[in-house]
Amino acid sequence: MPAPIRLRELIRTIRTARTQAEEREMIQKECAAIRSSFREEDNTYRCRNVAKLLYMHMLGYPAHFGQLECLKLIASQKFTDKRIGYLGAMLLLDERQDVHLLMTNCIKNDLNHSTQYVQGLALCTLGCMGSSEMCRDLAGEVEKLLKTSNSYLRKKAALCAVHVIRKVPELMEMFLPATKNLLSEKNHGVLHTSVVLLTEMCERSPDMLTHFRKLVPQLVRILKNLIMSGYSPEHDVSGISDPFLQVRILRLLRILGKSDDDSSEAMNDILAQVATNTETSKNVGNAILFPLLQTDHNAVQRHRSTIVDCLKDLDVSIKRRAMELSFALVNGNNIRGMMKELLYFLDSCDPEFKADCASGVFLAAEKYAPSKRWHIDTIMRVLTTAGSYVRDDSVPNLIQLITNSVEMHAYTVQRLYKALLDDISQQPLVQVASWCIGEYGDLLVSGQCEEEEPIQVTEDEVLDVLEGLLVSNLSTPVTRGYSLTAIMKLSTRFSSVNRIKKVVSIYGSSIDVELQQRAVEYNALFKKYDHMRYELRWCSTHSLLTGGRTRSHLNETALPTKPASAGGELLDLLGDLSLSGMPSMTVPLDAESAHSDRSSRHAPNVSLSSRAGIPPMTAYNKNGLKIEFTFERSNPNPNISVITIHASNTTEADMTDFVFQAAVPKVWPQSVVMTRPGGGALKRTESDSFLKLQQQLRMRIKLTYTYKGAPVQDLAEVNNFPPQSWQ
């Protein structure tokens, strides 16, 4: 039988094929020859045949019939055979193959071979593709080699150990003793692989992390030597000494230094040094700075300009990374400059970045704003340039911010008004602007702005703008809600009440149920509770607070989304009062109500002192949620008692999606009207008459809210109404 053709010969031949079909034919012919050669158990040419098979495998053709042959090659005594055999194993014999395990014994023998290159082959194969079973069987051998003085083997053993640990994490402990003096090696290969091993162990186990913390001084010393020592041609890359090792050490230091002050202290100097000494004109320098940035922001502030320049790069990945880094680098000192760049970026960047960038700008501005005016200006800039990309939850936050900047109210409302004149398409901008105008419209009209030239605007013009929002196709239902409420609020500030009344009554028949409800209630305010309109002046959007003891009003709600079923639930609520109760009156809070209201001006009932001699009472106080009732006699009709509900949250987390439901026994049906603070009646089912009752007022309340991500529900009975409140 003629000798099988050589590998290079085959490659040459196959490359002459002009079509896929021709190539396939050649391959099939050769495969047949190889198969018969394998059958003959020919030792001489096995190596050559397997090599050819591997070439054909790379072209995409099946080569599984060569798997066993690889094993035979590995078992051979010829180094050439072993080399190809192990290569074949790595390419053809992944751990899913049954044949895979048969390698274990061969590898074990070769790990103990007298020639280090054979040992190296075995370690390499084990470290690249050893299965968990194999790793378990051979971990002991690897551990032995980890302690050898032969650096060639030691570095390979270290990476092999990493693989073993990844496959069988329980075996991590057994490598611990061998790590003892890994870092005292001079050889960079061993140092590098040792640091990789240590990193792997520290990432997997907090105990290991604590154990290895004592290595920080040693690591720092090695790093120092790398930077300080002169030119070393062997390890130099563009003027930097062994950047691979530097990067690895920095990464390990970052892990060891996390939340440990002592370690961090020890590192600070060297980190600063690395940062200063590293030339960033080449990729290599940047490669080192990257993990550095993750460890210590101070040290790399001076590279800010490079990063900011990257914001203008053409490539999307670079831009994103630059944006993230820029936000990480922002601090009180560089806020003005950085913000200028970031706002410019926001202007010109792709839509996919705008939301994140806007959020980042708001956060940074909140943390480091040098002045209130600057802060408001920055927000304005974001709203006008990227207004439609701003996240929904930013709106309440911004409103709160504006609320708290008392001296800037006139300036803010003026700027927002002007922005509205330009563009009403960006919903977050429109919402914030509407709210502001509703609150501070009087400042706008009276031209009180100090910060800039006050504009002349009449009440009618303002109302025109707000009404324009109501009718515009560009406005979302939420935005319409904002503008209607703003118009309503202006009824207490403007003199053109009639016009407002008209608008409000028109929307009483709006198709949009939310708008309709609001309009109906506001109408009611005009008709029956005129004096309470002034309570609207302090309507702000917020829900239960975190922590603070501030009283907040339940406010500005969305349409109750469960009217139909709610009745049923509350009928249950009243179950054993043995009276059929009235369907619920729910007061859910919508997403608008998201932030706290800290200004005292915004709490008309600041103290819960008794009004008209009726003492306030605590209706519910559990799990940090406290609900208090205050009473007052309605002004025009002293037979009506108005109960105001104050809910406060004294825990450190938010309570959201708060729903308050109350039911009273049917004896009282026509007498209890649930209203929102400021007077908007939620539901009226009765005539104006009022029955004086002999029975004690009782109420069942049901509370649902979300706390720390989990839904909470509670029922309670309120019996301790002071007699004066209902008699």
Next chain:
Amino acid sequence: MRFMLLFSRQGKLRLQKWYVPLSDPQKKKISREVIQMVLARKPKMCSFLEWRDLKIVYKRYASLYFCCAVEDQENELITLEIIHRYVELLDKYFGSVCELDIIFNFEKAYYILDEFILGGEAQETSKKIVLKAIEQADMLQEVGPIYFMKAFSARWAI
């Protein structure tokens, strides 16, 4: 590193090294996808791509693309350096390496890679030492089985 691929401008695979266990069809599918993605990149574009949960780091050297897939927390800049180091090793070994060298000596390309990277991590940061090891291993191939044990039984501490 999860895997490394070398392929030509026509998308022909010249070397594939996998550091994670995957079936052949899976490897084929991934290779095809990654190759397509990288070949579609324009010349001035960034060397880093995000793909699934990995980062693809690639660089073109003449007619050959060198492409690595690393995990998210890996430093892609140093991965670029690793690619470059590998090319330098090939260059030193073959003497002004070109694609044909890698086609006709693919097994050597693998040996060099395996002497530089083990289990997806660099095992030796000195060019000199890697090349020396290859040289010595090559010499071992020349010697027949009889002298195998004797001549090279000494441990080489490099």
